[in-house]
Amino acid sequence: MAVERIDKILSSQNTEGRSAAKALIKAGRVTADGRTVRRPDEKFDPEAVEIKIDGKPVKLSRFVYIMMNKPRGVLSASTDRHAKTVIDLLPAEMKRRGLFPAGRLDKDTVGFILITDDGELAHKMLSPKSHVYKLYEAECDRELTEDDARAFAEGISAGSEAFMPAEMKITGEKTALVEICEGKFHQIKKMFHAVGTEVTALKRLRIGQVFLDENLAPGESRYLTEQEIVDLLDRKHGICHKN
Numbered sequence: 001m002a003v004e005r006i007d008k009i010l011s012s013q014n015t016e017g018r019s020a021a022k023a024l025i026k027a028g029r030v031t032a033d034g035r036t037v038r039r040p041d042e043k044f045d046p047e048a049v050e051i052k053i054d055g056k057p058v059k060l061s062r063f064v065y066i067m068m069n070k071p072r073g074v075l076s077a078s079t080d081r082h083a084k085t086v087i088d089l090l091p092a093e094m095k096r097r098g099l100f101p102a103g104r105l106d107k108d109t110v111g112f113i114l115i116t117d118d119g120e121l122a123h124k125m126l127s128p129k130s131h132v133y134k135l136y137e138a139e140c141d142r143e144l145t146e147d148d149a150r151a152f153a154e155g156i157s158a159g160s161e162a163f164m165p166a167e168m169k170i171t172g173e174k175t176a177l178v179e180i181c182e183g184k185f186h187q188i189k190k191m192f193h194a195v196g197t198e199v200t201a202l203k204r205l206r207i208g209q210v211f212l213d214e215n216l217a218p219g220e221s222r223y224l225t226e227q228e229i230v231d232l233l234d235r236k237h238g239i240c241h242k243n
């Protein structure tokens with residue numbers, strides 16, 4: 001059994017470094033196997049110990065995969081000098097070094113953003129070649145028509161940019177679901193702009209076959225299940241897939 005200092009275990013997995021881990025321990029916020037740990041140099045088996053911060057379990061694993069319901073006004077970035085980022089919103093027990101948002105939602109876009117430290121999975125999920133579809137709900141500033149849906153299905157061109165054919169399903173006078181597997185900058189907004197309407201609200205509902213958990217309030221996060229991690233890269237698509 002290879003034992004390690006608890007501040008080392010914590011900082012290798014969680015928090016922003018050894019001094020942050022020590023501060024959490026000294027503040028009495030860390031328990032190991034149900035007992036509050038007071039000394040940062042106390043040793044435990046990292047394979048076996050159950051660590052909690054503020055009573056919430058810390059996941060000790062190689063990579064983590066977190067679903068956040070991104071609120072409006074927050075940046076999809078790891079750090080920013082001025083604005084709040086999705087990483088800033090994570091609760092203490094979920095924070096660990098190397099986390100980043102896989103892909104970008106605009107500051108005013110809400111919904112499902114994946115936060116992980118698994119660069120390879122993020123790359124697969126984001127590459128258009130992987131054909132992992134993302135589903136968005138958009139609200140526009142005029143009534144949407146079947147002509148708009150046809151234009152999306154044929155593939156929108158906007159200036160020098162061309163977007164792959166995309167399914168669009170009108171769900172209300174000014175609302176639609178749109179599914180894309182590319183992730184070009186402002187893509188959904190640009191596609192609607194190209195057919196003569198502006199997006200007034202945008203929410204991501206699904207990545208691969210994983211839907212945004214409706215129990216997550218804006219700003220809240222939870223870990224993906226093992227099955228959801230597999231389903232993230234599922235290439236199935238078609239707007240009516242929710243079961």
Ligand code: URA
Nearest residue numbers: 105106109186188189
């Ligand atoms: N398309 C957009 O225009 N904005 C987003 O945030 C995501 C997709």
